Structures are given as C-alpha cells and as structure tokens.
Amino acid sequence: MPDLAPVKRALLSVSDKTGLVDLGKALSGQGVELLSTGGTAKALRDAGLEVKDVSEVTGFPEMMDGRVKTLHPVVHGGLLALRDDAGHVASMNEHNIGGIDLVVVNLYPFEETVAKGADYDTVIENIDIGGPAMIRSAAKNHGFVNVIVDTEDYATVIEELNAYQGHTTYKLRQRLAQTAYARTAAYDTAVSTWMAAQVDGAPRRRTFGGTLAQTLRYGENPHQQAAFYTDGSNRPGVATAQQHQGKELSYNNINDTDAAFELVSEFAPSDGPACAIIKHANPCGVATGKTMVDAYTRAFDCDRTSAFGGIIALNQTLDGETAEAISGIFTEVVIAPGADADAIEIFGKKKNLRLLTTDGLADPAIAQLTARQVSGGWLVQDKDVGRISRDDLKVVTKRAPSEQELSDLLFAWTVAKHVKSNAIIYVKDGATVGVGAGQMSRVDSTRIAARKAQDMAEAMGLPAPLTQGSVVASDAFFPFADGLVTAAEAGATALIQPGGSMRDEEVIAAADAAGLAMVFTNMRHFRH
Template sequence: MPAAPDFPKPADRASVKRALISVSDKTGLVEAAKVLAELGVELVSTGGTRAAIAGAGLAVKDISDLTNFPEMMDGRVKTLHPIVHGGLLSVRDAPDHAKAMADHGIGGIDLVYVNLYPFEATVAAGGDFETCVENIDIGGPAMIRSAAKNHGYVCVCTEIADLEEVLAELKATGTTSLALRKSLAARAYARTATYDAAISAWFAAALGDIAPKRRAIGGELVQTMRYGENPHQSASFYRFADPRPGVATAKQLQGKELSYNNINDTDAAFELIAEFDPANGPACAIIKHANPCGVATGKTMVEAYERALACDPTSAFGGIIALNQKLDAATATEILKLLTEVVIAPDADADAVALFAKKKNVRLLTTGGLPDPLAAGTTFKSVSGGFLVQSRDDARLTAADLTVVTKRAPTEAEIRDMLFAFTIAKHVKSNAIVYARAGQTLGVGAGQMNRKDSARIAALRAADFGLDLKGSACASEAFFPFPDGLIQAADAGCTAVIQPGGSIGDQKVIDAADERGLAMVFTGVRVFRH
C-alpha cells in the first residue's frame, strides 16, 4: 500500500484558471461556459462539446492543443494523456510536482466537468451488445477519478447541478472552498461507482452469469426521508438506472411526501396488480403492511374497487390502493370515502385528479404503465454483513400446469377461482392462505407460523365481513404438511384447493380432501414470500 507523501496541506480557497469540459448531455452547457468565460477561466474541451462552445462564440481550446496529440481510434483515445492527467493530479504546492509540470510543459486543470457516455440509457433503450460496449466511457471516468483524488486543488463536476454550485461560489467569492471540493469529490466517486455497477450488472446478464464473483448495486437518490420504518430510523430512497415501472418511476400528482412504509407498501400493491392484464378488464388491489387485504376484478373499475374493499374494509382503512387501469371519476369518488394513504394507477383522468385535489393529503401516483410480472430481474435483501440476491418471482400458472390429485376433478369455474387465489397468494406473506370466488378475495390469512392458523384466520375474516366461503377456492402458497390446514379450509366451506404439493404427507392430505369431496390440484410451484 503506497504511503501518504508528506504533501503540504491545500489552502481552503482555490482559484479556477482552467476548466476541462467534455460532456455527452449538453443541457446548460453553453450558459455555464459563458459564465466561466466571463470569470476569466480558460476553456478546454473535446469533440462535440468543443464545437458547441465554439458555436456560441466562446474561445475554447481543443484537447489536442494541450497534448499535441490528435484524437484517434474513433475518439476512444483523446484525454488519456500525461498532459491531461498530470494537470489534474499535480499537487500544486509540492515542489517535485511543480518541477515535473515545468519540465514537461504541463499546465494545471482546476475544474473538470464531465458527464459520461449514456451507457445506462443505451441499455434501457434496448441497444445491442456492440452498441452498449461502445457507450462504455473510459476517458471520462479516468478524468473524474483523477480530479476527485486531487480535490485539494481541483473541482470535479459530473452533472450540471454540480457545475452550477461551483459557478455560484466563484461568482460570490472568486474561489472555491475545500469543503465544496470534498463534497464534489464524494459525489464524483459515487457517480463512477454507479456507472461501473451498471456496466458490470449488464455484462453479467449478457453472459448469463447469475452469480458473478462480485456484485455492485448502484442507484440515484430520489428522496431523503424524514425517517424510516420507525421514527428513530433514518432512510432514503434510490432509483436504479434502468428501473421497472412503478413507485420508483411514478409521477406524484399530489399529496404529502411518501414515507418509507408508503413506498414499501405501494411497491407491493403495484407488483400485485401487475399480475392482472388491463386487456382482460379492471382489477384493484388494496394493501396494508405489504399484504393484500382485498383483491378483485370487475366489469368496471369502481366495481373492482368495491369488491376488493368488501373483503376487509377494516384493514383497508389507511391502506394503499393499486389499479391496473386508468383511475376514473366514479372510482375516485368511492375511494375518497375511505381514509387512504396512496392510490397508484397507470393513469388518471382529469375529473379524477380534480376530485383528489380536494383531499390534499392523499398521495396520487401515476406510472404510465405496469411492470411486466414475467420480465427477468433481481431482488435484493440485506442481511447482517451482506445481502441476498435472487431472481424475481415470475411464476405464472395456467390450467395446463395443474395436476389433479383427488378423485373429483375441479370444474372450470373452480379452476378459474384457484388460479386467481394462487396468484394472490404469491403476494401474501408466508404462511399464506387465500379464499376466493368469482374474481374476488373472500379471506386472506398472512404471515402466520403455521398454515392451519392462516386458514383459520382467513375464514374468520371472511365471517367478520359477511362473506360466505361456501363453494370458494382455497390457495396455499406452499404445501400442506399435514391435513389439519386443509380440513380447516374444508370446514370453512371451500370446495377446491390449490397447493404446490411435494410434502411427505401429501397422501394424507389427498385422502382428507377425498373424504370431504374436495377437488385438489398440485402446481409443483411454491411461491413463498418472506
């Protein structure tokens, strides 16, 4: 490990005499360059950035004017040169650095503004392998890292907001503070880290490597929260470079700032409702503490909402409502009769938005679309000293996937009910039991330590709200290890059961189902949700 040289400590204030600018996103570029020129800063640039600055009538040197070396290899080599990196890395007050600069004709570079090739945007746009590779920036990260390391003397900016902060300080004082330069350096390293994280994740996916030796996760800050899951916890919200449609990309039309728990629950609600293709009709999910307390389809959105609410109107109080189609005025009118934290939908019509505007505290989010429940992706969960990574649960069953294991085969209506219930069970905390009939949940038992209790609690909830379980389907997201849970469901009135199967006690469970005249199918697929 290199020992720290005995460099002089940098002064708090540093002047900016020369700036190197090389950007892909040219938003605000010319305006900022004009301010720098007015402040007497020499401008140095590359390629299209230099052309844009020169086109505004500003004096700007090409990078080759400093290096005496032309750009080459389709622009792959232009700033990777000792003249550039010596100007960035030189410790101005160190005698040997000053001598090396003088001996080799290296001038200091005091400000770097570089935003990187749009790799993340290229991937998001579906670029092919070669195009994505060409959009991996090499010189940009190198300059950013050099400038950030030498923050004692150099300002490094990776987005226009950073540069505007520097310009404000230069206009006010004529110099920059060490505190600002340190802050910019920290941001710069975070930017190159998230950039490299995006590249490494894309490369691993392109190679089909599901467990690379090293995995990096990068995100951009969306929101610093007042607190986390509880008031004594701090929290913040980050967005991936290529996010799924949902709460991370949603437009908040109104309402208070989203809390940590709001975001967690809203994500659960929207991922669940995405299981229901809008082309097949309206669907509504109501979530509380990341568990569905009611899910239903309907001929209209307001009918879907009312049927979902009927499953557990008590738990729905203060919950999250997700819709798979546009929010209309009729549905908005009914929703606003209930205290609701968040409503999220692909879109909302003007009349619905106007109605919500009368309830200032209700958050209304629109996303422009639904996430694809079958799309490949990964999920992350922190543990002490590390994190778990797994592929997204993309289980999706059809009638053809079911194996009838009882003497009585299910009817077509029972098959529809079982598939509906199992889809919901996939989004219920384990152990999970869901009763459903005709596209409506009737009772949900979530997060219990044994399956019998989940079946009993789900039945009690249905009874509490006057919902008859006779003729319903019962879904269990994992196998019944013993007949007791199935017997509990049968006694509650269900006539069809869907479960993964695979227990050493399967035959006893099948026998119990046959004794009660139930139809039961095995899926061969478990959908635990912890």
C-alpha cells in the same frame, strides 16, 4: 492543502448538455480557460465561447472512433499534480503540462441504452472509459481540483466562484469528490450488473448503486433515518411515477405502494379492470371486475377494516366514478397507469391523499434482482417472476376442478405470490374473500383468513361468509391435512398448492374425503 483553490482552467466533456452553455459563460466570465471535446466543444463554440480542443493540448488527435482522446499524460498529469509539491510542479514544467482545476463530465448514457433494449455491441460502445478515468483523477486530487458529474451542482460551483473571486472552498471540493466517486461506482454497478446477465452463474463480485431521489422524513419508525434511491432502470412504478398531489411519500408509503403496484401489474389491462389494496406490504383485497369501480368495490369488500389507510393500485386508468368510491374512506396512496380529469378533480379535494400515475404497468416477467442486507453481507436473488398456466397444473384428487374453480385457483395463485408467508388466500368469482398472511403456522393463516371473512360477512349483513363456495391457494405445501380441513370447514371447494410434502398422500386423502378438488403446481412462492 489550501482551503481556497483557484480555478483557472476547466475541461468540459458531457453527453447531457443541460445547462452547459450557462456554465461555460459563467466560467469564461471568471477568466477560466475552457478545454473540451467533440459535441461539447461545438455546443460551447456555437454559443460564442472560446474553446481549446483537448487534441491541441495533448498533441494527439481523437482516434479509434473517439475511444482515445483524453487518456493522455497531459490530461491526467494536469488533474493529478499536487500544486504544492515541488517535484510535481517540476514534472509539469518539464513536460509542458498545464494544471486542470475543474472537470465537468457526465458519462455516456449506458443505463439509458440498456433500458432501450439496445443490442450487445451498442451497449458495449456506450461504456464510458475516459470519463470515469478523468472523474477519478480529479476526485482523488480534490485538495486542488473540482469535479462535477451532476448538472445540479453547476449553480453551486458558480456561486462559490463568484463569492470567492474565482476560487472554491475545500469543503465544496470534498463534497463534489464524494458525489463523483458515488457516480462512477453506480455507473460501474450498472455495467457489471448488465454484464452479469450476459454470463452464466453468480458473479464473484456484486455491487449495488443508486441516485438519491428523496430524503425521507424518517424510516419505518420516527427514530430511523431514511432516503429513497432510484436505480435508473426506468421500470414503471413508484420510482418513476408522477405525483399529482399530496405530501411527500414516506418510507412505508413507498414500500407499500411498490408492493401494490407490482401485484396489480400481474393483471394485464386487456384482461379487464383489476384492483389491489395493500396494508403493511400485504394485500387485504384483490379483485377483477367488469368496471374499475366494480373491481375496487369487490377488493374493498374482502376486508373493509384493513383497507382504511391503505394503498390502492389499479391496472387501468383511474376514472371519476372509481375516484368517488375510493374517496369514501381514508386512503394513503392511489397508483394507476393514468387518471382522467374527473378523477384528478375529485382527488384534489383530498389533500392528504397522494395520487401517482405511471404511464404503464411493470412487466411481471422481467427478473430484476432483489437484495436484502444481513449481518456481514447481502442476500441476492432474482425477483419471483414464476407463473403457471392451466397446462402446468396436476389434478391429484378424484374430482377435477370446474372451469370456474380453475379460473379462481389461478387467480388465487397469482395473489399468493405477493402475500407474506405463510400465505393462504380464499378467492371467489375473481376476488379475494379472505387473506391470511405472515403466520408461523399454515393452519393459523387458514383460520385467520376464514375468521376475517366471517367478520366481514357479519359487518355486511350477509347470511354466510364469502368463503362458502370459494377456492384456496397456499404459497407452499400443506405439511399436514389440518390446514386443508380448516379450509373445507370454511366452505372452500377447491385448493391449489405446490405439493411435495412427505404427507401429500394424507392431504390428498383428506381432500377426497371432503369432496374437494385439488391441483399441484410444483412451484412455491415463499415471500419473507
């Protein structure tokens, strides 16, 4: 197989016309014959280029609403024939098959069609068949044939054709083939994932795909290589956000920013300002407020120490007053649906702070898939979109929660979904006042959260920790009464937990003895 292979004939069929005319002109300037179909052919002709319709080459017109046009031996024979195989060359001559040395295809916009919420039949019509077939044929025969699936590769191919008098190198063709196979794999992944949602049960086969968005400096630690891939879902968040300033996001930045934004997206802007501060993928402060700066300040007061170097997410537009308050400490990333001119100007003085805007919140009700690799396989599940309302709660103690307690309990439960297990969250007046996360013992999480609240009270000069008069959420049931007793000693007056322990009666009795109100959700929020 040669290192340098000539490009004498190219087939172009693209849905994304970006850069098409410039590519066509460059190819024509090299004396390359252009074959094309439909809208692509029209765009090239409108630019004054000479183009031959594929139907002229195959001898068959496009049929079945364009479903059948390139699925023909003359096309695939021209792609798959080994130019240095006498038998292949003889077959080409016998059947009047001309070689195709370059295929330029970007596929029907399936992912975009699904993202727009199109109906079933429209989605089906946007599944490309001829395109992937040509891509795979060309990629298999990359010893002789070039295949382009991304507009970003147009310039590279043109540069090689200019540098090597109308030829390309094997190294480039090999790289293009790898990109092509990854593209069809990701495309088929999008199709199969969408189809999986239309049928019952877990599919027998599951694939995952993505497009490189950023090569990262390193992973969680400097000795680990890492990259960031997007899935094409266009879900508002870190993957689709506009970065206004600051250096590139790191692996940990992206992970923590996603955690922060997913949490703050639980709070609709119509319900008022909300702020979440994240450190190492766990919230160290979450609050609502009358204004955005009020929400930020109340979240910050939960754990001022941990907030240093953290990630801040807001559910409404960042304003100048809030930006000024945030500028008081070092913050890695701020993410919000938008930012006004004052905020952008204020943050512009903080060169190490990254500001991201998303033009919307993530929909917490959409059950995307989450996947985690384990040795030899993958664990796949729906994203935790579980929510409860007041009507879902079961009061199990003699005393029912007051209206304020009930409101805080629901707030605490929402936050609990985003805290690593074992999770304990103390809340008072719509703000976290203590967070215990990731402990092997639930009672230890309860103690740690209370101790952090005590430390903050001392640092702020308060007469008592804010856990006095708070409520507590536990992401899973209390297996023993000790955790509940610890919460009561910290000043909690009401608790929310799933229930379901063999010792529920013992825990309920302890709550009654302490005069606490407690409700069961019959829902768990483990997060590992």
